[in-house]
Amino acid sequence: MSGGASTEPFMSEDRSPLDHVRRAKIEQLRAAGIDPYPPRLDFPRTHTTAEALAEFEAAEAAAAGDPPTTPEVVVVGRMMSRRIMGKVGFAHIEDGSGRLQIFARQELLGPFLYDELFKKLLDLGDFVLARGPLVRTRTGEISCEARHIQLLAKSLEPMPDKWHGVKDVETRYRRRYVDLMVNPEVRRVFETRARMVQAIREYLDSNGFLEVETPVLQPIYGGAAARPFTTYHNQLKQELYLRISFELYLKRLLVGGYERVYEIGRDFRNEGVSFKHNPEFTQLEWYEAYTDYHGVMKRVEEMLAYVAQRLTGGTRITYQGQVIDLAPPWRRVTLRDAIIQYAGIDYAQYPTAEALAEAMRARGHQPETTTNRGKLIDSLLGTYVEPNLIQPTFVLDYPIEISPLAKKKADDPTTVERFEYFIAGMEMGNAFTELNDPLDQRARMEWMQEIYGAGDEERHPVDEDYLLAMSYGMPPNGGFGTGIDRLAMLFTDNTTIRDVLLFPHLRSLDRKEDEEA
């Protein structure tokens, strides 16, 4: 650490000679009586850059050919480029609305603001204020012809290449703020994601759903087949799990009397990371009393058509060059028929895991022999069916072994009223006619203990508190869960979940402490 003068700064490491240059500039600024991080603006901001451009164009239209009267504006933003040619210079500043050129002239700014501040002490990346009238330059670009310039915040780090930006994906994810500042299309992705979530809320709120929040820290996890993260409450001396789904808490609320509830929030699953999996991800779940999975299907296709309408003005979106039409009604196909169609296997003919595994091996598949029949069927779905389901498709009626919370079909006790829906070859969500028979639910949970072996980390403990809730009486209902991140991939045309997460999970660069632990 430095033991130098009081103006000697704040960062303990020199990373490059560029650092020295910029720190020297800070000293020069201070020596000239300029605070490089002033607490407030010299003049209040009057316009965003977009408003300034619009205002000038309006004045021009009103002037009908004459030179427009030029309103004086105060604009602010980050300096992204600068071109100096002697006694005049140009810079672009960028704010949340767009960018605007600043036209700096020595004869208007004077020797200090122009020659010292604008030409030498400012750097790309600095936040600045400019005050002056709007003009069109000789090349026709609307610009703020500065009478005053103020440094609002000094940048010590060099900006990425102004033309190529930052491409290295690791840098883009680790320093997302850099990615955002130089890649406007990345900013747009997260704006679209936010509008998508907003549209989902609009749809649900206007259809009588109540948005609720349920515990993230749970004494027992459940509602999905996944390994949890564990944590510990020191004072209560209690082991807790980060939730893997919201399901069991939301359905308790139906017992309590709410008829339509939803939650949008974070789930955590202690599993692999991939282009469609992040350890924490955002989920939407809703539960609606007095409907079944057919009612849920109608709502899903209606909601996503609404979201598409709000985002694009239509129901068609383009994903990786494929046009996908979200207009209802979507294709509905049973899981059995879908697997017959795409895999050529009718699993109903193979009532045991061994027989089914044998049939799969005959077709060149290599099933895990240790697993149960439901998981085998699920793997057929994932391998042969899922990649083919480009247009929105509901796949319905799942084997009971992999669906412990769904109601059995009246005419087939091996099958439950469940669907998953697929778009662009990706599984997007999952729904059932929810099981509300507490005795059946207990039997199913106990059965799960058997078919998931003791070593299977997806095996869940029996949730007695949930069974107690259901025992008070739960209305018949349909429930639904869907991955918000995957929907965001769909609506922003991205092929990896990392590109729709602002801060995707990455390994730490310095893992010394982990190794010692």
Added chain:
RNA sequence: GGGCCGCUAGCUCAAUGGUAGAGCAAGAGACUUUUAAUCUCUAGGUUGCAGGUUCGAGCCCUGCGCGGCUCACCA
């Protein structure tokens, strides 16, 4: 976790096993309307880390780290 690919200046990229380079950014200078401004000059590197082979390694070999793709698991 397995397999494959990658890691060179702040950023984007070059470099047959033989003196590590360019553009942008940065510094000095010229230039009173530029648009990736232009022109002259300068500085900038433990080639991800640690070993090994070799007279000589950015390049070949081994291990490790980080990332990407892919397989497995899941949403």
